[in-house]
Amino acid sequence: MNSSNPRRLVDEILRRNARNPALAWRLFKHLLSSPSAPAPSPSSIFSLSRALAHARLLPELDHLHHLLLNLPPSAAPRCLTALSLASSMAGILDHALSQLHSLRAHFPSHAPPIRLYNSLLGWSLKANRSDLVEALYKDMLLARVSPDTYTFNLLMSSLCDSGRLDEARLLFDRMTVKSCQPNEFSFGILIRGYCKAGFSLRAVELLDVMERVGCLPNLVIYNTLISGFCREGRIGEAKSLVERMRKEGLFPNVVTFNARISALCKTGKVLEAYRIFRDMQNDELGLPRPNQITFNLILDGFCNGGMVDEARALVESMKESGFFAQLENYNIWLSGLVKNGRLLEARMLLEDMVRKGLKPNLYSYNIVIDGLCKEGMIFGAESVISLMRNNGISSDTVTYSTLLHGYCTQGKAYGASKILHEMVSNGCFPNSFTCNILLQSLWKEGRISEAEILLQKMNEKGYGLDIVSCNIVIDGLCENGKLDKAMEIVEGMWQHGSAALGELGNAFLVLVDDVNDSKKCLPDLITYSTLISGLCNAGRLDEAKKKFVEMTGKNIAPDSVIYDTFIHAFCKHGKMSSAFKVLRDMEKKGCKPSTRTYNLLIWGLGSKQQFNEIQNVTNEMQEKGIPLDVITYNNLIRSLCDGEMARKAASLLEEMSKNGIMPNITSFSLLIKAFSKSSDFDAAQAIFHGALTTCGQKEVLYSLMCNEFSMNGKLLEAKELLQIAFERGFSIERFPYKHLVDELCKEQRVDDAQSLLNSMINKGYLFDPAAFMPVIDALGKKGNKHEADKLSEQMMDMATYHDKSKFLTSHTQHSEMKPRRIKSKQDTSLESDWRNLLLRDDGSGIAMKVLKRVQKGWGQGSIPSPWPQNIDPFDVWESTG
DNA sequence: TTAGGGTTAG
Numbered sequence A: 001m002n003s004s005n006p007r008r009l010v011d012e013i014l015r016r017n018a019r020n021p022a023l024a025w026r027l028f029k030h031l032l033s034s035p036s037a038p039a040p041s042p043s044s045i046f047s048l049s050r051a052l053a054h055a056r057l058l059p060e061l062d063h064l065h066h067l068l069l070n071l072p073p074s075a076a077p078r079c080l081t082a083l084s085l086a087s088s089m090a091g092i093l094d095h096a097l098s099q100l101h102s103l104r105a106h107f108p109s110h111a112p113p114i115r116l117y118n119s120l121l122g123w124s125l126k127a128n129r130s131d132l133v134e135a136l137y138k139d140m141l142l143a144r145v146s147p148d149t150y151t152f153n154l155l156m157s158s159l160c161d162s163g164r165l166d167e168a169r170l171l172f173d174r175m176t177v178k179s180c181q182p183n184e185f186s187f188g189i190l191i192r193g194y195c196k197a198g199f200s201l202r203a204v205e206l207l208d209v210m211e212r213v214g215c216l217p218n219l220v221i222y223n224t225l226i227s228g229f230c231r232e233g234r235i236g237e238a239k240s241l242v243e244r245m246r247k248e249g250l251f252p253n254v255v256t257f258n259a260r261i262s263a264l265c266k267t268g269k270v271l272e273a274y275r276i277f278r279d280m281q282n283d284e285l286g287l288p289r290p291n292q293i294t295f296n297l298i299l300d301g302f303c304n305g306g307m308v309d310e311a312r313a314l315v316e317s318m319k320e321s322g323f324f325a326q327l328e329n330y331n332i333w334l335s336g337l338v339k340n341g342r343l344l345e346a347r348m349l350l351e352d353m354v355r356k357g358l359k360p361n362l363y364s365y366n367i368v369i370d371g372l373c374k375e376g377m378i379f380g381a382e383s384v385i386s387l388m389r390n391n392g393i394s395s396d397t398v399t400y401s402t403l404l405h406g407y408c409t410q411g412k413a414y415g416a417s418k419i420l421h422e423m424v425s426n427g428c429f430p431n432s433f434t435c436n437i438l439l440q441s442l443w444k445e446g447r448i449s450e451a452e453i454l455l456q457k458m459n460e461k462g463y464g465l466d467i468v469s470c471n472i473v474i475d476g477l478c479e480n481g482k483l484d485k486a487m488e489i490v491e492g493m494w495q496h497g498s499a500a501l502g503e504l505g506n507a508f509l510v511l512v513d514d515v516n517d518s519k520k521c522l523p524d525l526i527t528y529s530t531l532i533s534g535l536c537n538a539g540r541l542d543e544a545k546k547k548f549v550e551m552t553g554k555n556i557a558p559d560s561v562i563y564d565t566f567i568h569a570f571c572k573h574g575k576m577s578s579a580f581k582v583l584r585d586m587e588k589k590g591c592k593p594s595t596r597t598y599n600l601l602i603w604g605l606g607s608k609q610q611f612n613e614i615q616n617v618t619n620e621m622q623e624k625g626i627p628l629d630v631i632t633y634n635n636l637i638r639s640l641c642d643g644e645m646a647r648k649a650a651s652l653l654e655e656m657s658k659n660g661i662m663p664n665i666t667s668f669s670l671l672i673k674a675f676s677k678s679s680d681f682d683a684a685q686a687i688f689h690g691a692l693t694t695c696g697q698k699e700v701l702y703s704l705m706c707n708e709f710s711m712n713g714k715l716l717e718a719k720e721l722l723q724i725a726f727e728r729g730f731s732i733e734r735f736p737y738k739h740l741v742d743e744l745c746k747e748q749r750v751d752d753a754q755s756l757l758n759s760m761i762n763k764g765y766l767f768d769p770a771a772f773m774p775v776i777d778a779l780g781k782k783g784n785k786h787e788a789d790k791l792s793e794q795m796m797d798m799a800t801y802h803d804k805s806k807f808l809t810s811h812t813q814h815s816e817m818k819p820r821r822i823k824s825k826q827d828t829s830l831e832s833d834w835r836n837l838l839l840r841d842d843g844s845g846i847a848m849k850v851l852k853r854v855q856k857g858w859g860q861g862s863i864p865s866p867w868p869q870n871i872d873p874f875d876v877w878e879s880t881g
Numbered sequence B: 001t002t003a004g005g006g007t008t009a010g
Helices: A006-016 A021-033 A042-054 A058-069 A076-089 A093-106 A114-126 A130-142 A149-161 A165-177 A184-196 A200-212 A219-231 A235-247 A254-266 A270-281 A292-304 A308-320 A327-339 A343-356 A362-374 A378-390 A397-409 A413-425 A432-444 A448-460 A467-479 A483-504 A507-512 A525-537 A541-553 A560-572 A576-588 A595-607 A611-624 A630-642 A646-658 A665-677 A681-695 A699-711 A715-728 A737-746 A750-762 A769-781 A785-804 A819-839 A846-856
Strands: none
Touching (some): A006 A021, A006 A042, A021 A042, A042 A058, A042 A076, A058 A093, A076 A093, A076 A114, A093 A130, A114 A130, A114 A149, A184 A219, A200 A235, A219 A235, A219 A254, A235 A254, A254 A270, A254 A292, A270 A292, A292 A327, A308 A327, A327 A343, A327 A362, A343 A378, A362 A397, A378 A397, A397 A432, A432 A467, A467 A525, A483 A525, A525 A560, A541 A560, A560 A595, A576 A595, A595 A611, A595 A630, A611 A630, A630 A646, A646 A681, A665 A681, A665 A699, A681 A699, A699 A715, A699 A737, A715 A750, A769 A785
């Protein structure tokens, strides 16, 4: 160590202990406290503070800041600069800013280097702190520091990220006339901006500009453009770019290949992507080797294409070759499992990750939470949230929005508003996704004026109304029969973008006319799909066809969903030849018919009893390799049953099992109904038992069979099934217990009827008190006044209990249901039964007694409004400021 | 230390 120069000594010690910042810091303090200590060099301060910042030793950084302020004025500014730069580079934005602030306050004539400003600008932009960006930019000008190319590049990149392409372009154009010339990064950033916004054609024009200014495009720029074209499906353009780059001596690398593979997977051409992937693995072909990302793309492709087994095999091979170790691999696999309904496995994988010490991140949890919510398993989702909280990760806006969506789709309004409040009180603010979820929920509930208030709030808070919001409103209008309004808005969107919603009556929306064309939200495939489906449902087929022509004229390519919509509509109206014309047209246009397409056709033919044609269609499916599914078979079963060929229909069950297709509850139900209709109860019962074996002991199967027996006078058999239902704890809502009690009484079997009632009471069921009446009547007629009174009392108890638990129909029923549905279903049935009771005049007086209870309880608006009265679904925005 | 390919919600 050279100790002849004390300043070198300081530097040396600091350098040697750079890896132990705490020790370096102590040594530094010690040396600096010596009276003969020389001033440290800026580079040593940079190394020290970089180490302190990296180790997040924040109090030490503050202390250092303080010490540096006391250095002689010849050394202090440069050392402070070094400190601030190191803090800034480590991303400790607030420290770096306060250090810059002291520098500027104490040494106003010292101009900080542009590099410091650039670094601070970069972090401020990343943190979305436009206030800081502005302040820094002003301070730069005050310090007479000129922005350089790097500064402009940062600003452009940020503008592009927030979709402000035109402003980014303006900045870019100003660069060419200013002292700072655009470099390859400037071009790269702008090109990326155009490509990300879907304007690859505008991006590629910049290649010519580059040529003019003598700036050579590099591999990154070519890859940006190629992936942009691939994303837009412009494969021809992508290919010619590859040729152009080869001519310039640049060769496609793994990124280029990944862009192609990604595009193929996104358009469902997984097998083609897989072929390329295999070629990349083949040493002889000299292609770039697949990397981590290539594997992820193929894995995701398999998962999205429903090829779970292939995906699983790939995961195994990735594990073997060490390509399955990063969190991202796990997250892709998690999302694949969820998308393919393997929720249990996904949940287990998540816990496995925790056990293995591979910390799942917010993405991992959100993926599983979303899957559970989509399957209606909100409790499961809530439990994953606790798991996540226990592992130190807090919910974000995505988590809350996902949960909100779960509650909304199940009509659980109270849960939804609870989530909204929880999210805001935890500092997560609703974004446009959240708003769209709410918007859809409100429209679905028919609460249009509230939806309009929400649109207004979204607008005030600056959440742009995007194409999703527009599509939600258009869907809502179609569902509510306001098709003309919907069409008017779509037309207006071509001119004014989302501002066309203003025609809904919201004058304020006129103010948000999308100013720049690049951001305007124009009708898309979903818009037309929604509109066309609305028109078809309303029987306005000619207008639907016109809209179809309009969309293709606007270069929106129809997908199989739209074709299916037309096929469905034609089938519904019995226009089978038109339906087949659509099928041929879609094939001609290169849109592959799906199993669903054929199922619709079979359904249409089935309702016209055209069995030969059905046969032709199923043959065609087999020839074209389009798999039949359970719905296909159910359609076949339905049409045969309708044609009173139940036996032939039943034989299809065998064919299904031969083809590896499991019949479902619908398959069996159709057959049970058909055999019951023809009074072939032995066959019906055989199917019923087969169904129980295949589908499990399902309540719907029991209730169906019980209803069939009961309707056809098979009272004993029906009663037996009802008894089983009691034992199994099923909800009896769908069982014909009232009818059965009534019929038993009519057949003078009051004892059987009474025993049924007693079983229901003993099992704790809460049921329609009207079921008591036939028995009370019968007992009264028989002169058994004592028993009749006893039952009357029990009926009164049931009525009281009914008052207390407004919605419960049985002890097994799950709590929350869609409030509106409950109202229409339950109230009307109870009310009508009670009205019938009250109209009776048998002098028993019971009816009047009961009436009083009815007036106190049921039918009196005891149904809670979908949103709890005391909570305004919109007030959460007020606290967001 | 600013530009390319992979993971979450409507």
